[in-house]
Amino acid sequence: MNQGSPASAPPLAQHWQQQLLKCEIVRQSRSPHHRARASAMASRTVAKSAIPITNPNQNPKPPPEELLLSDSSPLANGNASHPSSTVAPIAEPPRPRSETMWTSLDMGGVGIKNLPPNSGLFSFTFLANLYLNHNGLHAIPPEIAQLRNLELLDLSGNALTTLPPEMGMLVSLKEFYLFDNQIMSIPPEFGTLHQLQTLGIEGNPLDNSLKNLVTKDGTPALIAFLRDSCPVPTPPQSRAWIPLITSAEQEALPTSTETISVVCYNILCQRAATVRLYGYTPSWALSWDYRRELILSEILAHGADFICLQEVDVTSYEDYFLKHLSDAGYESVYWPKSRAKTMSNENERRYVDGLATFFRADKYQLIEKHLIEFSAVAMQREDFKKTEDMFNRVLGKDHIGTVCAFENRETGSRVMVANVHILWDPRFCDVKLVHVALMVEEVEKMAERFVKLPPRLWPETNGNVVDGVDGIAELSSFSSSSDPSSPPPTSSSLPSSSLPPSTLSSSPPTSPLSRLSARRQRPKPPIYTSASQIPLIFCGDFNSIPGSGVYDFLSTGTLKKDHPDFMGHVYGKYTGDGLKSWLGLKSASSASSPSLELLPTTNYVSSFSGVLDYIWYSSSSLSVNAVLGEVDPVYMNKCVGFPNVHFPSDHICIMAEFQVKPPKETTTTTTTGKDGHGHGHSPFL
Numbered sequence: 005m006n007q008g009s010p011a012s013a014p015p016l017a018q019h020w021q022q023q024l025l026k027c028e029i030v031r032q033s034r035s036p037h038h039r040a041r042a043s044a045m046a047s048r049t050v051a052k053s054a055i056p057i058t059n060p061n062q063n064p065k066p067p068p069e070e071l072l073l074s075d076s077s078p079l080a081n082g083n084a085s086h087p088s089s090t091v092a093p094i095a096e097p098p099r100p101r102s103e104t105m106w107t108s109l110d111m112g113g114v115g116i117k118n119l120p121p122n123s124g125l126f127s128f129t130f131l132a133n134l135y136l137n138h139n140g141l142h143a144i145p146p147e148i149a150q151l152r153n154l155e156l157l158d159l160s161g162n163a164l165t166t167l168p169p170e171m172g173m174l175v176s177l178k179e180f181y182l183f184d185n186q187i188m189s190i191p192p193e194f195g196t197l198h199q200l201q202t203l204g205i206e207g208n209p210l211d212n213s214l215k216n217l218v219t220k221d222g223t224p225a226l227i228a229f230l231r232d233s234c235p236v237p238t239p240p241q242s243r244a245w246i247p248l249i250t251s252a253e254q255e256a257l258p259t260s261t262e263t264i265s266v267v268c269y270n271i272l273c274q275r276a277a278t279v280r281l282y283g284y285t286p287s288w289a290l291s292w293d294y295r296r297e298l299i300l301s302e303i304l305a306h307g308a309d310f311i312c313l314q315e316v317d318v319t320s321y322e323d324y325f326l327k328h329l330s331d332a333g334y335e336s337v338y339w340p341k342s343r344a345k346t347m348s349n350e351n352e353r354r355y356v357d358g359l360a361t362f363f364r365a366d367k368y369q370l371i372e373k374h375l376i377e378f379s380a381v382a383m384q385r386e387d388f389k390k391t392e393d394m395f396n397r398v399l400g401k402d403h404i405g406t407v408c409a410f411e412n413r414e415t416g417s418r419v420m421v422a423n424v425h426i427l428w429d430p431r432f433c434d435v436k437l438v439h440v441a442l443m444v445e446e447v448e449k450m451a452e453r454f455v456k457l458p459p460r461l462w463p464e465t466n467g468n469v470v471d472g473v474d475g476i477a478e479l480s481s482f483s484s485s486s487d488p489s490s491p492p493p494t495s496s497s498l499p500s501s502s503l504p505p506s507t508l509s510s511s512p513p514t515s516p517l518s519r520l521s522a523r524r525q526r527p528k529p530p531i532y533t534s535a536s537q538i539p540l541i542f543c544g545d546f547n548s549i550p551g552s553g554v555y556d557f558l559s560t561g562t563l564k565k566d567h568p569d570f571m572g573h574v575y576g577k578y579t580g581d582g583l584k585s586w587l588g589l590k591s592a593s594s595a596s597s598p599s600l601e602l603l604p605t606t607n608y609v610s611s612f613s614g615v616l617d618y619i620w621y622s623s624s625s626l627s628v629n630a631v632l633g634e635v636d637p638v639y640m641n642k643c644v645g646f647p648n649v650h651f652p653s654d655h656i657c658i659m660a661e662f663q664v665k666p667p668k669e670t671t672t673t674t675t676t677g678k679d680g681h682g683h684g685h686s687p688f689l
Contacts, residue, residue: 317357592660
């Protein structure tokens, strides 16, 4: 009987073949400083004062256009692989560099038995490649996590049995070799190594289930499994309020002091939150159903008077936030980005993101709202129409801003709230400046219209209507939301969860102020004789760091015509005369220096951490009581980036509380426009 040949083994997957090939190459690198010697030999024909080890993961040099980026722009030396490239600056922070510019260190095969936690090696944060192979190491200290820029790490041929979970912070790793050790398990914290292409495990008694994942589907499959099965970390400490007035100043405030609390939050729209962009986030924590509940809970817990949200798509606004925040007593103004108007596909249109401004309907009445489409406003400017830069750079962007005018239902005081989301791309620093300048001009125009409106007529307790200026009774009609028979709202009539910290009757020690909740007699409404007297709050994700052109313009009110962020482009009067504004804005979280923010970061991803979001305010009519402080630093040191299980967006929520400065009293009861005539009541009233 003829015996058949034995069945041939199935062919090895290509990624496993590559792993075995790399393993063999590493095994041939046992001699001391093998990589350094090989690199030196390969470089002998090149005359150099110092011979670096070649970095196999070196990114190509940026094209000439990127070299023109201003140093003040966020992350000017960027690349398009940034995990949050759709919602934040795409470039990475500049890598720390040594004086000799070397980025590789070969300590392989030299018989190292121990790496102490205080080793100077861990201060070389500029390293991209580190070779510790074929030594006698039994353990790796957690301090190795300080080498955040490592792209290749070789620990092969040692006596390692475990790995520190802190190595999950090495998010730049692309090649990680552990060949020929005694490792049986991989920490689940390694699930954050989302850029890892090869995890060298051959020659280890690794758990079969983990090894099978690598042999069958490759390193990315193992990383995804670890990421989604990683235990939930300990939540951070609650963010504390930072008071910006002293206790003596707080006690000296009149009981009638009016306050305004504001939340600003880029919530990371559903379409932008993908596993490809946020590979370090568990897929279940990245799902919109999970994230939107955290976002809503956080918003409601703050209970701010105004909530300015960015990246809110049509579906999320109409089907979720509008419903739940309406139930909590908020009304809102919402516009999606300009492209939504031209889209014929309704399903696609509903995923276009935009800006939402919510306000407490029992405290404020909306007087006017205004959409600012930057491309449309730019087209209306005579000095912009004929410039090539306008057509090539500005008009192709569909970003928008909104500004709303409000009156306090109880006091009659006014406030304007602007909301904006500036484009992220650092290659368009000039467009950022143009958009912000256009926005400021539109806000100024609206303030000039708003100041011309006379004070409202207010109902007395007997039902009569009293003019807020001279007390003469008149007839007036009110909407159903301003029923004269209903008493003015007080803090005691609202649930405590919807109140800012200063309005709680028993405020916690961390709250900025404690105000009287007792109802007081309605004061006369203030009289505004100048547009600059009207309080203004300007919120948004400006995608601009402190020191950028956008920041300098908003914080100082001026910008030179030749500022580097204009990048040499021509934009009419902006680049002919420079930028000017009379708004007198300050950042709510700025400290003594105009370029210093109290918060170290508002946007945190694996490759970037910095301040991009701001609450600006008119310093002549508002002052800051307190701002919501930073995220727990201890937690941040163990966190790769946002979003994660505790933070549902790559941006954090920022919040501030202001006190209103009443305008100086004047005997003027009417305002006069440019035509010389007094102005009557607005049709919005």
